[in-house]
Amino acid sequence: GENVEQHPSTLSVQEGDSAVIKCTYSDSASNYFPWYKQELGKRPQLIIDIRSNVGEKKDQRIAVTLNKTAKHFSLHITETQPEDSAVYFCAASRSNFGNEKLTFGTGTRLTIIP
Amino acid sequence: NAGVTQTPKFQVLKTGQSMTLQCAQDMNHEYMSWYRQDPGMGLRLIHYSVGAGITDQGEVPNGYNVSRSTTEDFPLRLLSAAPSQTSVYFCASREENEQFFGPGTRLTVL
Numbered sequence: 001g002e003n004v005e006q007h008p009s010t011l012s013v014q015e016g017d018s019a020v021i022k023c024t025y026s027d028s029a030s031n032y033f034p035w036y037k038q039e040l041g042k043r044p045q046l047i048i049d050i051r052s053n054v055g056e057k058k059d060q061r062i063a064v065t066l067n068k069t070a071k072h073f074s075l076h077i078t079e080t081q082p083e084d085s086a087v088y089f090c091a092a093s094r095s096n097f098g099n100e101k102l103t104f105g106t107g108t109r110l111t112i113i114p
Numbered sequence: 115n116a117g118v119t120q121t122p123k124f125q126v127l128k129t130g131q132s133m134t135l136q137c138a139q140d141m142n143h144e145y146m147s148w149y150r151q152d153p154g155m156g157l158r159l160i161h162y163s164v165g166a167g168i169t170d171q172g173e174v175p176n177g178y179n180v181s182r183s184t185t186e187d188f189p190l191r192l193l194s195a196a197p198s199q200t201s202v203y204f205c206a207s208r209e210e211n212e213q214f215f216g217p218g219t220r221l222t223v224l
Contacts, residue, residue, distance in 0.1 A: 001173075009154070034213070043204060043215040044157070089156060101147075101172065102213060106156035 002027040004092050006105030013080055014113050021108045023090035024072040030092040033066060033073045034102070038087045047088075048075070077110075085112045116140055120205050120216035127195040127223045135190040135219050137205030145208040146188040147172070148180065150201040151218075157204065163188055195223045 003026040013019045025033075034049035050057045050064045050073065057064050061080075066073040077084055090105040121136045139146065147162035159172030163182040177199060179191040188207075192199060200223045205216040 006156075043217050045215070046212045049212075101159060101162060102208075103159070103173075104149075104157040106154060 002030060002092055002094075002101075002103040004090060004103050004105040006090050006108060008108060009106065010109045010111070012111045012113055015080055015082060017080055019077045019080055019084070019110055021075045021088055021090070021110070022072060023074070023092075023105050024070075025092040025103075026071070027092065027094070028071065029094050032093045032095060032100075033064070034091050034093075035064060035075050036089045036091065036104075038089065038107075040086070044089060080112045082112050082114060085110060118205055118207050118214050118216035120203075120219050122219060123217065124220050125222070127192070127221065129195060129197060129223060131195050133192055133195065135192075135203055135205075135221075137188045137190065137216055138186050139188075139205075139207040139214070140186065141207060141209065141214070142185060143207035143209045143214075144185065146182070147206050147208070147213075148178070148188070148190045149204045149206065150174065150199075151204060152201050160190065160203075192221075197223045199223050 006023045031052035036044040037047045038044040048062050048064050050066050061078045063076040087107045087109050089107050091102045093102045094100040118139045144165045148160040149157040158174050160178050161180040163169045166185050169180050203219045206213050
């Protein structure tokens with residue numbers, strides 16, 4: 001089955017700086033890669049996703065890059081703000097049509113230092 | 115539109131007791147799943163269902179049963195609770211791009 005590794009497990013950055021979280025996956029058939037944000041005591045929520053037919057996707061301060069050859073993808077947050085403090089999870093799936101399992105990474109606790 | 119709902123929010127069990135965690139969604143999603151979340155281990159898939167009457171095991175199915183008699187409901191049953199099942203449990207439903215999580219159930223087994 002799929003195995004997703006996520007690094008680092010914890011990350012602290014100064015407010016205004018950038019944060020990068022990296023994930024690698026094992027199943028070459030995976031083609032859908034979402035990122036979830038989980039604030040303290042809350043449920044995970046989708047913040048951005050990318051499919052294997054594109055190499056990069058941006059949404060305001062958040063971007064995701066994908067390297068299918070190397071089987072890794074990354075989340076980039078620019079101009080970090082205190083509300084970015086949360087746990088971030090990457091995931092991988094063979095399909096974005098909702099009928100394939102999502103395998104999650106172990107999470108990165110991001111702390112933004114004011 | 116309530117999304118994905120779970121009950122109870124909190125539960126304390128004694129070792130050996132059984133209970134059912136309830137999950138319901140009103141988005142008519144075919145795919146539903148149960149995860150457990152433990153510190154440092156992310157979200158691990160317990161069981162999932164691709165539609166009414168169809169269920170399958172995930173990564174950590176031992177000690178848990180599921181059924182899917184309707185599209186809306188996907189209960190998770192703990193047969194004989196063990197301290198190792200102390201965790202936060204999330205139910206989720208998914209269609210195309212996004213997986214929606216319920217608010218979670220915090221379970222403690224003494």
